[in-house]
Amino acid sequence: MSLTATQGLLTLDSLLTDRVRLAIVVTLAGSEDSMDFKSLLEQLELSKGNLSSHMRKLEEAELVTIQKEFIERKPRTTYLLSEKGSIELKQYLEAIEAFLQSTSDL
């Protein structure tokens, strides 16, 4: 087994090492359109507070972009994976993949 891959796992510095945030980002990446808060809540079965706190961190790190619009005078906020988020997700999944491959002889 490669020591490097295990070290790689430990030294990964990404918001996506949290599996809830990883699930949020993967869900956004898999969605054709931007998603509103309610749809994310339903798909991920999280509490409002939990999702809200993770979304704030993802926004602050610019992994997720917020879109605000009015539909029939009602404000609607939707979330979209940013290009930065998309690149970080790809890199993170590659790192996990490399780690998994290193464990294949266990």
Added chain:
Amino acid sequence: MSLTATQGLLTLDSLLTDRVRLAIVVTLAGSEDSMDFKSLLEQLELSKGNLSSHMRKLEEAELVTIQKEFIERKPRTTYLLSEKGSIELKQYLEAIEAFLQSTSDL
């Protein structure tokens, strides 16, 4: 993308969802012999307190077995992955693999 795999990631209930504990268990799984605390410290580059706290949790959950022996009158404690730990590691890696495969069309 499969929703089930993302849900699976979120509902995984294992001590190994913590990546430090995952790295410890993978390191023990990759070692031919049992390992002492110092070797684990060196390989994983963790602080004593951090490693110690994770080892305690792994012991309590019986994923890791402790061996105590005397070598030239000095006590030596070594750690070994238990059969339960080995099964849980395998299941956990399979779940991550399934999740990764579900993201392959992102």
